[in-house]
Amino acid sequence: MSWTEDQPMVSVRDVHKSFGELEVLKGVSLDVMKGEVICIIGPSGSGKSTLIRCINALNDIQQGSILVEGIEVHDKHLDKLELRKKVGMVFQQYNLFPHKTALENVMMAPIRVLKENKDDVEKSARALIKKVRLEGKENSYPGELSGGQQQRVAIARSLAMKPDVILFDEVTAALDPETVNEVLVTIKDLAEEGMTCILVTHEMGFAREVADHIYFTDRGVIVEHGKPATFFDEAKDPRTKEFLSQIL
Amino acid sequence: MTTRNYKTDLPVMMPVDGKPKNRPRFRLKLWHGAVLLGICLLSPTLSFAQSDAGQASVLEVLLRWMPLLLKGFIFNLVISVFAMAIGTGVGAMLGLGQISLHGWVRKLAWAITQFFRNSPWLVLLFFAMFLLPFQLRIGGVTIPLPDWLKAIIGLSLPVMANVSEIVRGAVTSLPSGQWEAAESLAYSRRQTLWLVILPQCVKRMLPPWMNLYSILTMATVLASIVGVSEVMTLTGQALAAEGGRTDLLAPFYSFVLIIFFIYCYPIARWTVYLEKKFAVKG
Numbered sequence: 001m002s003w004t005e006d007q008p009m010v011s012v013r014d015v016h017k018s019f020g021e022l023e024v025l026k027g028v029s030l031d032v033m034k035g036e037v038i039c040i041i042g043p044s045g046s047g048k049s050t051l052i053r054c055i056n057a058l059n060d061i062q063q064g065s066i067l068v069e070g071i072e073v074h075d076k077h078l079d080k081l082e083l084r085k086k087v088g089m090v091f092q093q094y095n096l097f098p099h100k101t102a103l104e105n106v107m108m109a110p111i112r113v114l115k116e117n118k119d120d121v122e123k124s125a126r127a128l129i130k131k132v133r134l135e136g137k138e139n140s141y142p143g144e145l146s147g148g149q150q151q152r153v154a155i156a157r158s159l160a161m162k163p164d165v166i167l168f169d170e171v172t173a174a175l176d177p178e179t180v181n182e183v184l185v186t187i188k189d190l191a192e193e194g195m196t197c198i199l200v201t202h203e204m205g206f207a208r209e210v211a212d213h214i215y216f217t218d219r220g221v222i223v224e225h226g227k228p229a230t231f232f233d234e235a236k237d238p239r240t241k242e243f244l245s246q247i248l
Numbered sequence: 249m250t251t252r253n254y255k256t257d258l259p260v261m262m263p264v265d266g267k268p269k270n271r272p273r274f275r276l277k278l279w280h281g282a283v284l285l286g287i288c289l290l291s292p293t294l295s296f297a298q299s300d301a302g303q304a305s306v307l308e309v310l311l312r313w314m315p316l317l318l319k320g321f322i323f324n325l326v327i328s329v330f331a332m333a334i335g336t337g338v339g340a341m342l343g344l345g346q347i348s349l350h351g352w353v354r355k356l357a358w359a360i361t362q363f364f365r366n367s368p369w370l371v372l373l374f375f376a377m378f379l380l381p382f383q384l385r386i387g388g389v390t391i392p393l394p395d396w397l398k399a400i401i402g403l404s405l406p407v408m409a410n411v412s413e414i415v416r417g418a419v420t421s422l423p424s425g426q427w428e429a430a431e432s433l434a435y436s437r438r439q440t441l442w443l444v445i446l447p448q449c450v451k452r453m454l455p456p457w458m459n460l461y462s463i464l465t466m467a468t469v470l471a472s473i474v475g476v477s478e479v480m481t482l483t484g485q486a487l488a489a490e491g492g493r494t495d496l497l498a499p500f501y502s503f504v505l506i507i508f509f510i511y512c513y514p515i516a517r518w519t520v521y522l523e524k525k526f527a528v529k530g
């Protein structure tokens with residue numbers, strides 16, 4: 001089956017995921033169209049990270065189906081490397097490679113994985129570093145950068161692979177309050193350029209502003225979802241209401 | 249992650265959270281050397297009083313034998329360098345085997361590592377001495393296996409097992425986020441290991457590896473027990489040639505201790521320095 005752009009780019013269908021006895025996802029479904037930005041919110045431990053990690057096969061699933069551009073992720077014969085060339089990911093703890101400079105962090109994967117020409121890669125890596133507003137930090141090591149700067153390098157590193165969709169797992173949760181905004185601005189830029197984004201976040205104001213669709217998860221199920229305006233102002237489920245009242 | 253099955257007991261490999269647990273471990277200290285030097289200087293003068301007239305002085309005898317003893321010591325160093333090289337090469341492969349994704353490779357590598365890590369070095373040396381043939385015939389070529397070569401092989405076995413543990417410990421002590429970041433950038437497992445994980449491990453592996461080398465150097469004297477002409481054997485022979493004068497025992501063995509100390513102490517200091525440096529930087 002070949003995927004076309006009028007179909008969801010990511011389609012999650014009735015996904016069940018357990019760690020041993022503990023069932024973390026209990027039948028989750030959602031769709032993401034090309035160019036859409038969706039935000040997943042919910043209390044800690046509700047399975048948000050697990051859900052997005054399943055999308056790029058960092059976690060396997062026991063039941064259900066995840067299609068990324070028509071590729072079935074829940075398939076023994078899945079070519080994980082091909083999948084991950086399409087799906088980028090940014091982590092809460094940045095996970096930059098500490099022995100490489102910012103520029104090298106961005107350049108490594110295109111050179112080693114995509115086997116692209118080194119000079120071309122360097123040119124586009126410098127452009128990406130400029131795009132995340134880190135000009136002048138090309139030769140700094142991650143240890144010499146602030147959390148917000150590291151996270152922006154991590155975003156540039158992910159973009160260097162030219163993914164079709166990027167997963168963001170609470171990327172501002174570990175940051176000092178004063179650097180949160182610079183990272184959110186970077187993500188907003190991406191969203192405006194039409195990058196497909198799946199974000200797990202606790203930044204409600206941000207979610208309301210950039211998201212096309214909000215999903216609220218609790219204990220492994222999607223309790224409620226909708227457009228930001230309706231979701232935030234007219235939440236129906238008592239669990240959603242309680243969560244929003246605590247966090248807003 | 250599958251590679252986190254076994255916990256390390258190497259102190260330097262402990263996760264960096266919290267304070268490192270200090271386990272008792274032998275480390276050369278400067279005062280060890282001072283004591284040795286004291287014995288070496290004092291014993292000839294003390295024993296000089298005891299020695300009969302007409303005999304050469306202790307210092308004279310020691311000076312006469314010194315070139316031979318130093319040659320013997322260099323032989324110890326040669327044994328240590330080759331045993332370290334072989335042990336490191338094979339041990340690194342064994343260590344990577346311990347983090348293999350294939351269950352049976354992992355278990356086999358683990359079993360070999362544990363076996364050789366928990367055997368007395370001397371027993372392994374005897375094992376190599378008496379179980380290896382004195383020559384190997386490969387095709388039409390006969391390769392002799394002299395005792396010193398067997399000693400190198402015998403000593404490389406425990407080195408191999410310890411290096412295997414050092415490699416495994418270093419790899420598993422890296423945060424799993426490093427693996428995940430590389431995986432999500434579509435690195436293959438091999439690329440992840442060689443481009444991301446191992447380069448970061450070198451720093452963590454260096455201090456325990458150097459510590460192991462200095463332990464190995466001190467252990468090379470075990471080869472005297474199986475008849476290799478290293479410094480201890482030669483010392484014994486020199487003493488015998490001097491007619492078993494008891495006043496020579498302390499100075500001669502002190503001399504051997506001191507040359508080992510002079511060689512191993514800087515290594516120990518450097519190891520401590522690196523450990524401190526890497527502990528700060530992480």
Ligand SMILES: Nc1ncnc2c1ncn2[C@@H]1O[C@H](COP(=O)(O)OP(=O)(O)O)[C@@H](O)[C@H]1O
Nearest residue numbers: 019022024042043044045046047048049050051
């Ligand atoms: N690798 C794992 N092994 C076992 N349990 C896990 C693992 N990862 C997550 N869990 C459990 O799954 C549940 C959901 O975790 P997670 O997806 O991280 O939640 P969230 O991101 O919403 O805070 C938690 O109870 C957590 O303890």
Ligand SMILES: [Mg+2]
Nearest residue numbers: 048049050170
């Ligand atoms: Mg999470």
